[in-house]
Amino acid sequence: MSIDPLAHSTSRTPLARLAEALRSDTVGGFLLIGAALVAIIWINSPFGGVYENLRSVTVGPESLHLNLSLETWAADALLAVFFFVVGNELKQEFVNGELRNPRRAMLPIIAAVCGMLVPAAIYAAINFSSPDTLHGWGIPMATDIAFAVAILAVIGRHLPPALRTFLLTLAIVDDLGAIIVIAVFYTSGIDLLMLAAALVGLVVFGYLQRGKGLAAALNASRLPNWVVYVPLAVLIWVLMHESGVHATIAGVAMGLLMRTKALPGEAHDPSHGVEQILRPWSAGLALPIFAFFSAGVVIDGMGAIVSDPASLGIILGLVVGKTVGIAGGSWITTKVTRAELNPSLKWIDIVGMSQLAGIGFTVSLLISELTFAGSPEHLAHAKTGVLAASLIATALAAVILGARSRHYKGRMDALAEQERGDRG
Incomplete structure (x- = not known):
């Protein structure tokens, strides 16, 4: 798979400068946070009904069962683009970067599992005597990777890159685990034939990445690669x-599945080209x-959500459970296995990042809707609990990671000053 080298052009046209700015996590983070705030303010305003009607608008071919609401298109299709970028970035880390070391790759994976089990256990303990809400134990298990990465970019500009890689790995494993939980406990069934067909599509996608046989013929032809890869990707998604x-x-x-090494005759590997x-x-x-x-969640009264064991379990599960599960699980893992923390990180960094993982949002809201579909009151409290927990987790993470970012910036400034002194 080859990418047009012009995609990497250093041309400083306004469009090229905009694209370069959008490659920054910080810029993307501000855009995401701004869009979320607009949604929250709008739905809680007198014009909230307009917002609800807007995201309920359905578009798409009904014959393919794709007559979906705008909200569903955003969560299932547009978010898949982001997940592709994240998966591609992780592939680069597994092949050439931080996660190439199995002892370091193991730590965020185990941390993700602990960060799912502890929140679920806290929720179950709080709701043990409430049969109507006990089955919502899956709600606080998930980390919203999009919001977590965006917040980290905004508040932690000077944190070591290894912390972002840790969060990406953890959140991907977390999301995979949450989706398995949804499939097993919160859906009526999986269409195994369609799933098998999707897996076949992924096998073809991976084969084409190898650059042999048909893939080599494709690369050697004058046919633009996107003519093959885009329809294949859409088919796999469907x-x-x-x-x-x-x-x-x-x-x-x-x-x-993206290939991270360039073949003879390629100017660059497809992984980095597509990412650009x-x-x-x-x-x-x-x-x-x-x-x-x-992000459009109607904010219910705080007194009501604290008195509802479902919302209370969600808040404590995301805010306390994620921190205890991820940070505690990571620390114990380094003591009983050969897993190790990146030397550029300190445990206080992991604590701050663990609090950031308490941002539940998308998947947590989805599980809330599946859990309390027949109970509007519990559903409203659960959604408000997810929002409240995400805001609390963000605030706590901002305190710790903001301080750590300033600490690392001070160290970098001191080293730069020392280097200038040595040269003088």
Whole structure:
């Protein structure tokens, strides 16, 4: 798979400068947060009904079962683009970067599992005597990777890159686990035929990445690669969606299948080439639209959500459970296994990042709707609990990670000053 070298052009046209700005996590983070705030303010205003009607508008071919609401298109299709970019980035880390070391790759994976089990256990303990709400134990298990990465970019500009890689790995494993939980405990069934067809599509996608046989003929032809890859990617997404598995998994899988090494005659590998093209679209379009349609949560009275064991379990599960599960699980893992923390990180960094993982949002809201579909009151309290927990987790993470970012910036400034002194 080759990418037009012009995609990397250093041309300083306004469009090129915009694309370069959108490749920054910080810029993308501000756009996502801004879109989410607009949604929250709008739905809680006197014009909230207009917002609800807007995101309920359905478009798409009904014959293919794709006559979906704008909210669903944003969460399933646009977010799949972001998941592709993240999966592709993780592939680069597994092959050439931080996660190439199994002892370091193991830590965020185990942390993700602990970060799912502890919140679920806290929720179950709080709701043990409430049969009507006990089955919502899956709600606080998920981390919203889009919001977490965006917040980290905004408040932690000077944190070591290894912390972002840790969060990406953890959140991907977390989301995969949450989707399995949804499939097993919160859906009526999976269409195995469609799932198998999607897997076949992924096999073909991976084969084409190898650059042999048909793939070599494609690369040698004058046919633009997107003519083959874009329809194939859309087909895989549709099949995954029809299988009943959350369609963003298709994005993650294709990202992880990208080839990270250039073949003879290629100017660059397809992984980095596609990232250059897709990252601005992901940050500038996919994520803000997703945030706008997903973040609209009606804020119920705080007294009501504290008195409801479901919302209380969600808040404590996300805010306390994620921190204890991820940070505590990571620390114990380094003591009983050969897993190790990156030397550039300190445990206080992991604590701050663990609090950031308490941002539940998308998947948590989805599980809330599946859990309390027949109980509007519990559903309203659960959604407000997810929003409250996400805001609390963000605030706590901002305190710790903001201080750590200033600490690392001070160290960098001191080293730069020392280097200037040595040269003088």
